[in-house]
Amino acid sequence: MARHPHHRTRGHPVTIPAPAPDPLAPATLGPVRLRNRVIKSATFEGATPDALVTDRLIEYHTAVGRGGVGMTTVAYIAVAPEGRTERGQLHWRPEALPGLRRLTEAVHATGAKVSAQIGHAGPVANSRSNGLPSLASSARFNPLAMGFDRAATHDDIRRIVHAHGWAAASARDVGFDAVEVHLGHTYLAGSFLSPKLNRRRDEFGGSLRNRADFPRRILAAVRESVGDDVAVIAKMNMADGVRGGFDLDESIPFAQMLQADGHLDALELTGGSSLLNPMYLFRGDVPLSAMAAAQPPLLRLGMKLFGRFLFHDYPFEPLYFRDLALQFRRELSMPLILLGGVTDLDGMRTAMDDGFEYVAMARALLREPDLINKIQRDGTARSQCTHCNLCAASIFTGTHCPLDIEGSTTLVNAGTRPVAQ
Incomplete structure (x- = not known):
């Protein structure tokens, strides 16, 4: 947040607001020096069919690195096998580390920094695809796998907290500059925060302080594992967008808890539930037919019959x-990352004027990986993304912008084979 130095006039202090930072100038995030304040936010790449780094995944992130972002975020690397959203997703294990080092070295060669998003999908995991039971804060039916999520036990909680610490240390060791801990979108940590999903009667259920204990333990383990070697970011929901879910009356106090804990270098503010209301995050068109066509037959039928009740129009x-984020800015002093509809320099400057330290972009950079370079050359340039959200239908076959034929072809030709280990 902009500092306000005091000057004295005739014996009375006068507060003079400091100028907002230039979003395209170098900045510091924790121990990391960024070339600008623009972060490529985590968006599932659909580029790891064998749960290993591929040439395509490297090209996905080096493209935005060459395109000028300050840091790109690799999404999403599960801390445990059952924490994957599906079996092709990267997860932290020794055989994945050489490829991840190749990726970080390639991104660094572009001049950008690179962050690893870590977490556990919990009820967003497809247990049928993973071949492992899915976990949640409380037992519930999971339509993704047409089965039931198991309530996480105390042993599960201890194991998953430890796994986050190991994942963060591994990320540091293979060259990541930051780790982003996923606490949002009703993944496992978010399902504990949600009063709608968390119906536990033990010390991890009930009051906000109880429901917040698990994610706070995760962040403590991450910071203990990496010290001050890398930046630690948390991605958290301001609101689930669901009646009875996690909302401002609890999310702001939760953010204040995280600030007081002191484990974070920045907080990325998001919203929506991958499980209950995904369009609250995306906004724009709802390409239901295209998304259904990308699913296995049973899910395809379910989406056609019931998709309109899940995918709302925003x-x-x-x-x-x-x-929403301004309400957090008024209550917090820690660095905040604003995402959601950042498409041009005017939007970035508005965020800086509001007191946000960084901005995060996703679909705009999927449409044009070199958008930041374009904005550097021409401050009136703006994203060509139409917010059609057809990219969401491509995530299991290689996430790309269907409107960018040349860019899509380039990514496809990069291949999905694992890189040499």
Whole structure:
């Protein structure tokens, strides 16, 4: 947040607001020096069919690195095998580390920094695909796998907390500059925070302080594992967008807990539930037919019959999370990352004027990986993304913008084979 130095006039202090930082100038995030304040946010790449780094995954991130971002975020690397959203997803294990080192070295060669998003999908995991039982804060039916999530036991909680610490240390060791801990979108940690999903009667259920204990333990383990060697970021929901879910009355106090704990270098503010209301995050068109066509037959039928009840219509508008995020900015002093509808330099400057330290971009960079370089050359340049969200239908076959034929072809031709280990 901008500092306000005091000057004296005739014996009275006068507060003069410091100028907002230039979003395209170098900045510091914890121990990391970034070339600008633009972060490529985590978006599932669909580029790891064998749960190993591929040439395609490397190209996905080096493209935005060459395109000028300050840091790109690899999404999403599960801390445990059952924590994957599906079996092709990267997860932390020794055989994945050489490929991840290749990736970090390639991104660094572009001049950008690179972050690893770590977490456990919990009820968003497809147990049928993974071949492992899925976990949640409380037992519930999981339509993704047409089965039931198992309530995480105390042993599960201890194991998963430890796994986050090991994953963070591994990320540091293979060259990541930051780790982003996923606490949002009703993944496992988010399902503990949600009063709608968490119906436990033990010390991890009930009050906000009880429901917050598991994610706070995770962040403590991550910081203990990496010290000050890398930046530690948490991605958390401001609101689930679901009646009875995690909302501002609890999310702001939770963020204040995280600030007081002191484990974070920045907090990335998001919203929506991958499980219950995904379009709250995305905004824009709902390409239900295209998303259904990308699913296995049973899920395809379910989406056609019931998709309209899950995928709600939220029109796109620039900086669509701004009003929610400003309420956090007023209550917190820690660095905050604003995402949601950042598409041009004017939006970035508005975020800086509001007191946010960084901005995160996703679909705009999927459409144009070199958008930041374009903005550097021409401050009036803006994203060509139409917010059609057809990219969401491509995530299991290689995430790309279907409107960018040349870019899509380049990524496909990069291949999905694992890199040499």
